[in-house]
Amino acid sequence: MSDELSQLALELRRHLAWQEQDGTRTLLKDPKAPPLFAQAPATQARPQPVQPAPVPAAKAPARTLEEVRKELGDCRRCKLCQGRKTIVFGVGNPKAELVFVGEGPGAEEDSQGIPFVGAAGQLLTKMIEAMKFKRDDVYICNVVKCRPPGNRNPEPDELEACEPFLKAQLASIQPKAIVALGKFAAQTLLRDSTAITRLRGQWRSYEGIPLMPTYHPAYLLRQPGEKKLAWMDLQEVMKRFGKAP
Numbered sequence: 001m002s003d004e005l006s007q008l009a010l011e012l013r014r015h016l017a018w019q020e021q022d023g024t025r026t027l028l029k030d031p032k033a034p035p036l037f038a039q040a041p042a043t044q045a046r047p048q049p050v051q052p053a054p055v056p057a058a059k060a061p062a063r064t065l066e067e068v069r070k071e072l073g074d075c076r077r078c079k080l081c082q083g084r085k086t087i088v089f090g091v092g093n094p095k096a097e098l099v100f101v102g103e104g105p106g107a108e109e110d111s112q113g114i115p116f117v118g119a120a121g122q123l124l125t126k127m128i129e130a131m132k133f134k135r136d137d138v139y140i141c142n143v144v145k146c147r148p149p150g151n152r153n154p155e156p157d158e159l160e161a162c163e164p165f166l167k168a169q170l171a172s173i174q175p176k177a178i179v180a181l182g183k184f185a186a187q188t189l190l191r192d193s194t195a196i197t198r199l200r201g202q203w204r205s206y207e208g209i210p211l212m213p214t215y216h217p218a219y220l221l222r223q224p225g226e227k228k229l230a231w232m233d234l235q236e237v238m239k240r241f242g243k244a245p
């Protein structure tokens with residue numbers, strides 16, 4: 001009998017050792033032991049209704065050019081108003097795909113109230129036609145709308161005062177491309193003080209609109225040897241419109 005008990009005890013020790021190796025700590029189920037697998041709660045949380053994405057606020061429609069001109073009024077926002085005869089707002093197709101932005105009116109433009117009508121304007125017209133556009137197809141304006149006295153460069157406060165109206169013009173027209181003529185147009189629109197000699201010929205972006213900086217026609221009249229570079233820039237614009245140079 002004692003042999004049987006010894007054998008049983010031996011078997012029990014072996015079994016316990018085997019269970020301990022297997023990670024089992026207790027022989028009997030502990031009523032407080034957590035279940036091996038979490039039970040799903042009796043009542044599932046209700047799925048929350050999907051909130052519809054907020055509808056983005058509708059973008060305010062751009063003003064028409066007439067509305068922008070009306071807001072400009074008899075502008076006296078900067079000192080250029082003192083010597084001007086007329087405000088030279090802009091000319092051309094209000095739905096133009098291509099816009100040329102120059103610097104500011106000269107004497108002839110100041111007299112007529114139309115941008116680019118003097119000698120530089122005649123050269124610009126030739127450039128536009130060489131690009132297989134008509135002058136009436138495009139829109140032409142300047143960064144400042146009043147003539148700087150003695151054709152001096154526009155000053156920073158003048159550029160700053162007039163820029164909102166240029167921006168409003170471009171927002172109204174929404175062209176497919178802009179040609180910035182000369183340093184002041186390119187630097188003002190691009191917020192980049194890099195020299196025009198380095199800006200020119202490289203596509204940039206103005207509020208998502210491709211912008212090509214090139215030389216101002218007045219500069220080309222003084223430096224005719226640079227016309228070939230300007231023509232290279234304009235050919236890039238032609239390509240963008242699918243026109244063969």
Ligand code: SF4
Pocket residue numbers: 072075076077078079080081087144145146158161162
């Ligand atoms: S240049 Fe522009 S901001 Fe200055 S007075 Fe003329 S329209 Fe007004």
